[in-house]
Amino acid sequence: xxxxxxAAQHTDATPLLQTIGLTKRYGSFLANDKIDLDIRPxxxxxxxxxxxxxxxxxxxxxxxxxxxxxxxxxxQGRTIVLSGxxxxxxxxxxxxxxxxxxxxNLTVAENVALGLDGKEPFKDMSxxxxxxxxxxxxxxxxxxxxxxxSVGERQRIEIxxxxxxxxxxLILDEPTAVLTPQEAxxxxxxxxxxxxxxxxxxxxxxxxxxxxxxxxxxxxxxGGRKVETCNPKAETAASLARMMVGGEIMEVxxxxxxxxxxxxxxxxxxxxxxxxxxxxxxxxxxxELRGGEILGxxxxxxxxxxxxxxxxxxxxxxxxxxxxxxxxxxxGHLSITRRRKLGAAFIPEERLGHGTAPRMRLxxxxxxxxxxxxxxxxxxxVNTAATLKTVxxxxxTFDVRKAKRDPEAASLSGGNLQxxxxxxxxxxxxxxxxxxxxxxxxxxxxxxxIRQALLDLAARGAAVLVTSQDLDELAEIADRxxxxxxxxxxxxxxxxxxxxxxxxxxxxxxxxxxxEAPHAARA
Amino acid sequence: MRLVLEKRAERSTIIALISxxxxxxxxxxxxxxxxxxxxxxxxxxxxxxxxxxxxxxxxLQEIAVKATPLVMIAIGLSLCYLANAWNIGAEGQFLIxxxxxxxxxxxxxxxxxxxxxxxxxxxxxxxAGALYAxxxxxxxxxxxxxxxxxxxxxxxxxxxxxxxxVRGPWRDPQGFNFPTTAEFDPVATVPTLIEGGRLxxxxxxxxxxxxxxxxxxxxTIKGFEIRVVGAxxxxxxxxxxxxxxxxxxxxxxxxxxxxxAGIIEVAGPVGHLQPGISPGYGFTAIIVAFLxxxxxxxxxxxxxxxxxxFIGGEQAQIAMKIPLxxxxxxxxxxxxxxxxxxxxxLYRFRLISTSPKVQSGAR
Numbered sequence: 001x002x003x004x005x006x007a008a009q010h011t012d013a014t015p016l017l018q019t020i021g022l023t024k025r026y027g028s029f030l031a032n033d034k035i036d037l038d039i040r041p042x043x044x045x046x047x048x049x050x051x052x053x054x055x056x057x058x059x060x061x062x063x064x065x066x067x068x069x070x071x072x073x074x075x076q077g078r079t080i081v082l083s084g085x086x087x088x089x090x091x092x093x094x095x096x097x098x099x100x101x102x103x104x105n106l107t108v109a110e111n112v113a114l115g116l117d118g119k120e121p122f123k124d125m126s127x128x129x130x131x132x133x134x135x136x137x138x139x140x141x142x143x144x145x146x147x148x149x150s151v152g153e154r155q156r157i158e159i160x161x162x163x164x165x166x167x168x169x170l171i172l173d174e175p176t177a178v179l180t181p182q183e184a185x186x187x188x189x190x191x192x193x194x195x196x197x198x199x200x201x202x203x204x205x206x207x208x209x210x211x212x213x214x215x216x217x218x219x220x221x222x223g224g225r226k227v228e229t230c231n232p233k234a235e236t237a238a239s240l241a242r243m244m245v246g247g248e249i250m251e252v253x254x255x256x257x258x259x260x261x262x263x264x265x266x267x268x269x270x271x272x273x274x275x276x277x278x279x280x281x282x283x284x285x286x287x288e289l290r291g292g293e294i295l296g297x298x299x300x301x302x303x304x305x306x307x308x309x310x311x312x313x314x315x316x317x318x319x320x321x322x323x324x325x326x327x328x329x330x331x332g333h334l335s336i337t338r339r340r341k342l343g344a345a346f347i348p349e350e351r352l353g354h355g356t357a358p359r360m361r362l363x364x365x366x367x368x369x370x371x372x373x374x375x376x377x378x379x380x381x382v383n384t385a386a387t388l389k390t391v392x393x394x395x396x397t398f399d400v401r402k403a404k405r406d407p408e409a410a411s412l413s414g415g416n417l418q419x420x421x422x423x424x425x426x427x428x429x430x431x432x433x434x435x436x437x438x439x440x441x442x443x444x445x446x447x448x449x450i451r452q453a454l455l456d457l458a459a460r461g462a463a464v465l466v467t468s469q470d471l472d473e474l475a476e477i478a479d480r481x482x483x484x485x486x487x488x489x490x491x492x493x494x495x496x497x498x499x500x501x502x503x504x505x506x507x508x509x510x511x512x513x514x515x516e517a518p519h520a521a522r523a
Numbered sequence: 524m525r526l527v528l529e530k531r532a533e534r535s536t537i538i539a540l541i542s543x544x545x546x547x548x549x550x551x552x553x554x555x556x557x558x559x560x561x562x563x564x565x566x567x568x569x570x571x572x573x574x575x576x577x578x579x580x581x582x583l584q585e586i587a588v589k590a591t592p593l594v595m596i597a598i599g600l601s602l603c604y605l606a607n608a609w610n611i612g613a614e615g616q617f618l619i620x621x622x623x624x625x626x627x628x629x630x631x632x633x634x635x636x637x638x639x640x641x642x643x644x645x646x647x648x649x650x651a652g653a654l655y656a657x658x659x660x661x662x663x664x665x666x667x668x669x670x671x672x673x674x675x676x677x678x679x680x681x682x683x684x685x686x687x688x689v690r691g692p693w694r695d696p697q698g699f700n701f702p703t704t705a706e707f708d709p710v711a712t713v714p715t716l717i718e719g720g721r722l723x724x725x726x727x728x729x730x731x732x733x734x735x736x737x738x739x740x741x742x743t744i745k746g747f748e749i750r751v752v753g754a755x756x757x758x759x760x761x762x763x764x765x766x767x768x769x770x771x772x773x774x775x776x777x778x779x780x781x782x783x784a785g786i787i788e789v790a791g792p793v794g795h796l797q798p799g800i801s802p803g804y805g806f807t808a809i810i811v812a813f814l815x816x817x818x819x820x821x822x823x824x825x826x827x828x829x830x831x832x833f834i835g836g837e838q839a840q841i842a843m844k845i846p847l848x849x850x851x852x853x854x855x856x857x858x859x860x861x862x863x864x865x866x867x868x869l870y871r872f873r874l875i876s877t878s879p880k881v882q883s884g885a886r
Binding site: 335353354359360380 | 742743744745747750751754755757758759760761762763
């Protein structure tokens, strides 16, 4: 095989990239504590860890974005100091970020040109772009403007941009987080090919099955330290998860019997034009959600999930009252406060700045959504004792860890703040809960607590609508799953009767829009 | 070595408290340099500015008189600024309030109108100020016009309107052609607190406004709405708070307070309507609001301090021939330092040693 011959050319003793005792200190906080990492040519090396484990800090040092406090980075055996990303690129280190840095109103070629350091004429660059994208099976039209492209295509631009510099070593930060399962499979083919060419890849992910399938080596970080380097194929997903978390994760259990009762949330032919020009228009969305039921909405980010949340919550009321019915009451025209009074609760995706005011205390953030009902406000005056009591109850029930009784929201970790927000809404015993990305960027322990809370709420008779990009999460808690694509929603299907492949096709846009199957070909 | 500004994990409460003091300290140092350049002895100039006014009764009363409009206006402005609505036109709202209230005083002049005149004047002043402030607020909400520009430009409209009235229709026939109305009747005058003194009832009103501001911001849901809408607009919308409504409300309140301050000034210390009734109270109040950290108690202290600079400036002009404009320079520098020091609440300075490894590194 080609793979073995090119491997033999490298002496196995010298890794391509090596970090020795790499440490990054922020004040008294150790973001990375003496990390040793060896990456060999022709290796896909997984970097695993929870949020806050230090993965980003480590790769940022390797890519020259931040300077290490201590320790060395060695490239082909020689110590190097990287003054910036262009320095790293000059050595042959490339990186594809999780969040794309693309200009929506420029073409693919213009975006790539902006990211390159070279002085190559635009025409040559454009031709080379087409050639590279064809060689690696990443088809791209250099003349199209970015706003017309799907998320998967945008990622291709980032990958092609990195490949055009012919890197020996490529860092990929959670590349599959925004892809459908089919798109992810296509990406793996590309990565296999890069490995066969003798390049090395550092692959950041928290999808363990994926890592087991793709990666040769895995390094696990926890709390800024390296826990272990192992062969992921020899481990189970559970054993990898244990190393990441440093203990057992609570298992999420659905109630033995759940009663499906009356329809609590009805959406009838909801259509809504977007606020901003690049937003998504909601088109003819209809579904019914009964008490005791959890409906999951899958889909790649940016297909109208945020717009649907704004419409359901009343942040953007619709004109026609009948389009949204909450617990038997026409609510399409009502404000978010009036909808809360009908017994609805909402949890947005963005914790800081949307779900909470970051620089305000937790008690004030309890008031933010709690003022509508209960005893927090009397004759226009705030009952501070009641707001503090909500904080205490939430802290107790959901194990929110914080430095003092009533700190600022921004001082909590992502998982703890999310537990606070979920607790704040759930302790009001809503009859309808609409939640967007409940466990996004949350550590595994907190994610389990939150999923369990959603299941328990449904078991008490509430209707729960969960929007998530994580299919595993939906499979775990949802009774039925629908898929959102280009502002349309597919018919919900019982979770047991669907499969990743089917959902993946829907996420890619096949069969939601009429029966024109060839649409899948664009993926 | 390199000096960088680094974000703090949590806002520093200590700096939040002492930042105005640091700003004042830096301003005084700058002022000393300025005095030295002017050829005056900085120490004795400072003494005339900041110490002498505190040593005699007349000056103390005068400080309270000057602080009254500053504090009332600044409380209103702080509500706007907390809600992220930038009312820069308090000076105009102050003048319009003064004009509207004076209308009643002029119309009832020499009649046997009773004690209802003064309360009615105060009400007119507040209502006119609120309506005048609503013009830029409505333009912002309805058309997206920048309230900073529109509110500022309306200052000049108000200024010229006042000028026209006292030179034309309302001019005192016995006033030797001076541009001023006749002295207001006693029923149209704000009573003094001390017989023969300058301190008047308006100072009590200002204290009540401070108390009301503190209760509104600290204890009520409306005050909470105002703070959230400024601090986190998206969260405010999620909370169900209407940002446009709050822009209108805060502009109306701040306009009403500025207008009330205007009519109190005219019916109190001045006693008649004339051009130049304000040495820029509406603009100085912006400094008061920020120096007081947009906090009612802080604003009370800051108002007294800036009133002191007005009095000190006058005395320095008399005693040391320091130009009165130095007071304005002082106030401008102070605002500059206050805003600069505020960044230290969320950020801190750090000295970073440039790594010695850069030289040894293989290139």
